[in-house]
Amino acid sequence: MLRYTLYRLLLFVPLLWGLSVVVFVYIHLIPGDPVQAMVGSSASQEFVAQLREEFGLNRPLLVQYVDWISGLPAGDLGITFRSRQPIAPLLLARIPATLELALAGLLIALLVGLPSGILAGLFKNSPFDHLFSIVSLAGYSMPLFWLGTLLMVWLGVNWKVLPSQGYVPFTQDPLKNLQYLVLPAFSLGLGLGPYIGRMARAAVIEALQEQYVNYAHAKGLRMRTVVNRYVLRNAMISLLVVFGLNIGFLLSGQIVIEELFNWPGAGRLIVRAVLERDYFMIQASVLIYASIFLAINLLVELLHAYLDPRVQLK
Amino acid sequence: MPLLEVDDLEAAFLFADRTVRAVNGVSFAVEAGEIVGLIGESGSGKSVTVQSILRLLPSPGRIVRGAIRLNGVNLLDLSREQMRQVRGRRIAMVVQDALAALNPVIPIGEQIADVFLAHTRVKRQTAWEKAVGMLRRVGISAAEERARHYAHEFSGGMQQRTVIAAALACTPELIIADEPTTALDVTVQQQILALLQQARSELGSAILYISHDLAVVTHLCDRILIMYAGEIVEQGPTRTLFRSPKHPYTQGLLASIPSLHGDVQEYLPAIPGLPPNAAALPTGCRFAARCSFVQERCRSHHPELVSVDSHHAVRCILYEATTP
Numbered sequence: 232m233l234r235y236t237l238y239r240l241l242l243f244v245p246l247l248w249g250l251s252v253v254v255f256v257y258i259h260l261i262p263g264d265p266v267q268a269m270v271g272s273s274a275s276q277e278f279v280a281q282l283r284e285e286f287g288l289n290r291p292l293l294v295q296y297v298d299w300i301s302g303l304p305a306g307d308l309g310i311t312f313r314s315r316q317p318i319a320p321l322l323l324a325r326i327p328a329t330l331e332l333a334l335a336g337l338l339i340a341l342l343v344g345l346p347s348g349i350l351a352g353l354f355k356n357s358p359f360d361h362l363f364s365i366v367s368l369a370g371y372s373m374p375l376f377w378l379g380t381l382l383m384v385w386l387g388v389n390w391k392v393l394p395s396q397g398y399v400p401f402t403q404d405p406l407k408n409l410q411y412l413v414l415p416a417f418s419l420g421l422g423l424g425p426y427i428g429r430m431a432r433a434a435v436i437e438a439l440q441e442q443y444v445n446y447a448h449a450k451g452l453r454m455r456t457v458v459n460r461y462v463l464r465n466a467m468i469s470l471l472v473v474f475g476l477n478i479g480f481l482l483s484g485q486i487v488i489e490e491l492f493n494w495p496g497a498g499r500l501i502v503r504a505v506l507e508r509d510y511f512m513i514q515a516s517v518l519i520y521a522s523i524f525l526a527i528n529l530l531v532e533l534l535h536a537y538l539d540p541r542v543q544l545k
Numbered sequence: 546m547p548l549l550e551v552d553d554l555e556a557a558f559l560f561a562d563r564t565v566r567a568v569n570g571v572s573f574a575v576e577a578g579e580i581v582g583l584i585g586e587s588g589s590g591k592s593v594t595v596q597s598i599l600r601l602l603p604s605p606g607r608i609v610r611g612a613i614r615l616n617g618v619n620l621l622d623l624s625r626e627q628m629r630q631v632r633g634r635r636i637a638m639v640v641q642d643a644l645a646a647l648n649p650v651i652p653i654g655e656q657i658a659d660v661f662l663a664h665t666r667v668k669r670q671t672a673w674e675k676a677v678g679m680l681r682r683v684g685i686s687a688a689e690e691r692a693r694h695y696a697h698e699f700s701g702g703m704q705q706r707t708v709i710a711a712a713l714a715c716t717p718e719l720i721i722a723d724e725p726t727t728a729l730d731v732t733v734q735q736q737i738l739a740l741l742q743q744a745r746s747e748l749g750s751a752i753l754y755i756s757h758d759l760a761v762v763t764h765l766c767d768r769i770l771i772m773y774a775g776e777i778v779e780q781g782p783t784r785t786l787f788r789s790p791k792h793p794y795t796q797g798l799l800a801s802i803p804s805l806h807g808d809v810q811e812y813l814p815a816i817p818g819l820p821p822n823a824a825a826l827p828t829g830c831r832f833a834a835r836c837s838f839v840q841e842r843c844r845s846h847h848p849e850l851v852s853v854d855s856h857h858a859v860r861c862i863l864y865e866a867t868t869p
Contacts, residue, residue, distance in 0.1 A: 441645070442640070442642060442645040442646050443645065443646055443647055443648045443649070445601065445603075445646075446638070446640060446646035446647075446708075447648070447659075448601055448632065449599055449601060449632055449633065449637075449638040449640075450632065450633040450637075450638070450659065450660050450663065450711060451629050451630060451631070451632035451633030451634055451660070451663050451664060452629075452633070452659055452660070452663045453629065453663055454629075456659060456662070456663065460648070460651060460659070461648050461651075464648075464650055464651065465648070465649070465650055468650065538650065539649070539650055540649070540650060540695040540697070540698075541649055541650075541695070541697050
């Protein structure tokens, strides 16, 4: 187990490096000149040349890459194009809000999706399962921004039960913080919940078809034992793996919800960067988000190895 | 009163578009401490018979008719909870694919301990110790340590021993062994068969041994039932059946066992053709299409199971005529 963990962590390093190459090349593969694109076509040639000089974009690509990547380990993500502020502190300041929303949304999604999906799977083809299939399909098909807008319009604007725009730091006013959290967290959670629910249902149905479940019944085990130790134990492991592969849904959904509810997280920063065509900012945020994606997957893999004795270093 | 009495069992799979009649009017009995072989090829209904006895037919399977009595009590009348207490405690199961039957993410020992926890009032720790004892009893060395291992870390033979250990845990009156040696190599097969015989001699358990292989069961079984297309076509004591098989199907099965004595045959005779489709069974004898003694009447007349000797019965037109 320890060897496996070390091996996985070691493998993570080249993975991150590869990621940095892809992100860097991707930005420079965009047709046309990044500076030209950033300042617009009306800018004079001298101005563009001056900016290229200032940001070092006239140097060979390899030099630029080495310059960029050598700053990364120290946490230097470069500076923004517009305000010329260092990017790292900007992103870092957004992390608490982003993390709070992500965790709250995930918690709600799990609370909604897991029990209903598991029940639907255990009682396949029952009226509850049919109801679950309809509701989850509807929820699953509903774009996040629309679900968020509906909640915002009903609860925030029409009935004015909850604030729908903005954020108050927890340290400043815990109660207010939670009030502001409710709508975006539920939008994210209710959007993600059906997704998790359907994955849970599929995992449970798959486990139910296994011979060891049938054999557990043949041993005369109590229903409770069969469900907990034989069905769910296995279903949750496969659910964990599927969930890890689909974590992108949570990350991208979060960006949409942050923008919609004016939630000052890292996601809004990316949207801003894209709208302002701030290539350095985009480059840095894409790198961070992709790293988070990889890190979560690493975590899932380690957890998988811990829970499933069959996973071992070959 | 026999230990187990299957009486006119009819089991079918009711699909939306067709009904597969897997078991048709099967009746047999197993006496206490007896080892009975249930022989048939794939699709003959032997596994469905077993699943019916345990009331574990997969959907959309249904027991349409009949009774299954254990010491005179019809299992089909029991509540779910009562039936649960029968499974694993009074009727235990040994399956063919032990690896698939073992939970991959729970240690071996715990899976045996679960049986004790389900049927007896014991603490988890006691159940675990008893499980280790069971592993030791089926011949697994270093049982204490092995109990903490997982199924995939066991060899095929050890996996099968584990399943037998779980089956013997509550000293069942009947063990149903569904092709327990099919997936194993020959030496391990012998060890597993020896374990089952030991279970009979030490615990007094009766065994219903399901197999498609007549050769394997000869030395094990007291009595043999031959199943074909969902019904019993011949039954009798093992020796009688081997010495004077009556049904053309049984004769064909015996002829296809390679012999260690006498001349080496260049070709091993095989029964031509395939069993009938259980969703569209013929009206006459179900073996007629493959039988080398087939007569005109076989195609329309469905023969009854008739006694040819005190314990020997056969379902064939050739013997129907001789009895009044």
